Amino acid sequence: MVLSGDPAVRRWDLLDIVSVLDVDSVLDRATAIAAERTHAQGLVLTLVDEPAQVGPDAEEPSPRILAVRGMDEADAAALRERLGTSGLRGGPGDRPEQDLARLGDLVTGREVLRVPVVVGERLYADLLLLAPPDGFFDDDDVESIAGLGRVTGVAVRNALSYTLNERRRESLELAAAVDRSIRPPFLLSDPLTRLAEGALRMSGARTAVVVEVATDSGRVDVSAGAGAIDAVLARALGAVTDRVLAAQQDGEEFVVRHREHTVWGVPLDPEHALTGVVLMLLDGTDRGPSADDRELLDAFVRHCSLVLDHAVLQHDRQHAVLAADRDRIARDLHDGVIQRLYATALKLRAGIRSGEDTGGHGDEAVREISDSIRDIRGTVFELERGRSASLRGDVLALAREYEPVLGFLPAVRSWGPVDSLVPVELADQATVVLREALSNCARHAGADRVEVDIAVEDGWFTLWVTDDGRGMAGSDAPSSGLRNLRTRAAALGGDLEVQSAGRGTVLQWRVPLER
Structure with missing residues (x-):
């Protein structure tokens, strides 16, 4: 129904749009006004998208239909295609056309009203109204x-500004969380995790990780992550490894499509202590990050680069203080406790040799004191040496060990702080499982590529071994070995899952970090 034709009422309706601070609501309200105040039989609202990629691969903006009224989507898309946006965007240095236009559609023989929505210097949206069956709009419709x-x-510009200010405020809060994470004592993985969590929240991605690719070996190391850490991410990461390496070196972000997802990489500042790329995996491929998205994430990541610089200095200072404490404890033990115990042992031994009565416990005292000296010396050695065990290192060593057997070096990736969170006993079990899995690949798979991933997330440790071999079909499938791996997982409260659909196999061994 067409509402009152009173100009004052019409002005009030239009001004009411400006008070709305949500872009979707603004467009909904504009669409409703157009439908209510004209005799249009059909209506199509189209958003002109941002480019879905960045850099030399960037594509021209493509229209995306947001709303359809009074006609089916196929007819709406056809009308949209016939009329296009020719002449609306304007040429170089020209503003896009802003005034309502009366057009003709040759296919339907009807008049079309076009209402361009321009924000700043660009066409943001385009509203098409198809005339009723008589073919034309009257002057009241147009007015x-x-x-x-x-x-x-x-109204859209105001709503976008409001939303952008809110997002900037949120980015400052997330940056402050990264700042707070480096208050001593802390692990270097703490600020990296806050960085990944902030990127996940700001981008709306399904996954965000901080990843680095070694320039010499091409090894992929995921330092921290948030969101869905799964095989989907692993496949995407494998597909963009070269782009990640390039971004680490030149500091240029990238956006590419991978299957049904969009991969967005924002590098840490290569001039600072830590290099790497914040990698985000977004659902869908029809839309990439907007200019505002890129500006906000770039500023957030650059701020975090400075914080991580400070974190590295703090971390080194912590280690220096710890090393100094170890040296002091070692000196105190050596100069005080050990010497006193050693002197006591000599006195007791001298008393035994001279035949003096030691209360019948001399030999036992000597043994106990000697054991104490040996234990204390062991403690001093451990303080000086530190804990060198590394699950990542063990996994890499196993991969190199099986290189001659497989005929190639398995790719190794780690996700999250595996060295600091995985208990020693669990790490030992994981290396046994990996050895069995690599052995199976060598004996049964006939693979040309093997990938090993280890991850810590949400209180669980997961090991994936993926190959492109012949799969599990066939009589030589290693059932006994898999039973052993399943038994080990069950004993630790976890499980084993093997997927093999045709060619290739994915083995997932998953256990809790604590029981």
Whole structure:
């Protein structure tokens, strides 16, 4: 139904749009006004998208239909395609057309009203109204929505500014969380995890990780992550390894499509202590990050690069203080306790040799004191040496060990702080499982590529071994070895899952960090 034709009422409706601070609500309101105040039989609202990629691969903006009224989507898309946006965007240095236009559609033989919505210097959206069956709009129709596009453009600009300010405030809060994470004592993985969590929240991605690719070996190391850490991410990461390495070196972000997802990489500042890329995996491929998205994430990551610089200095200082404490304890033990115990042992031994009565416990005292000296010396040695065990190192060593057998070096990736969170006993079990899995690949798979991933997330440790071999079909499938791996997982409260659909196999061994 067409509402009152009172100009004051029409102005009030248009001004009411400007008070809305949500872009979707602004466009919904503009669409409703256009439908209510004209005799249009059909209506199509189209958003002109941002480029879905960045850099030399960037694509031209493509229209995306947001709303359809009074016609089916196929007819709406056809109308949209026939009319296009020719002449609306304007040429270089020209503003896009902002005024309502009366067009003709040759296919339907009807008039079409076009209402462009311009924000700043770019066409943001385009509203098409298809005339009723008589073919034309009357002057009241045109007058009733005169200025709708301009007012909607102002409202969209206000809503975008408000949303951007809110997102900037949120980014400052997330950056402050990264700052707070480096208050001593802390692990270097703490600020990296806060960085990944912040990127996940700001981008709306399904996954965000901080990843580095070794320039010499091409080894992929995931330092921290948030969101869905799974095989989907592993496949995407494998596909963009070269892009990640390039971004680490030149500091340029990238956005690429991978299957049904969009991969967005924002590098840490290569001039600072830690290098790497914040990698985000977004659902869908039809839309990439907007200019505002890129600006916010770039500023957030650059701020975090400075914080991580400070974190590295703090971390080194912590280690220096710890080393100094170890040296002091070692000196105190050596100069005080050990010497006193050693002197006591000599006195007791001298008393035994001279035949003096030692209360019948001399030999036992000597043994106990000697054991104490040996234990204390062992403690001093451990303080000086530190804990060198590394699950990542063990996994890499196993991969190199099986290189001659497989005929190639398995790719190794780690996700999260595996060295600091995985208990020694569990790490030992994981290396046994990996050895069995690599042995199976060598004996049964006939693979040309093997990938090993280890991850810590949400209180669980997961080991994946993926190959492109012949799969599990066939009589030589290593059932007994898999039973052993399943038994080990069950004993630790976990499970084993093997997927093999045709060619290739994915083995997932998953156990809790604590029981």
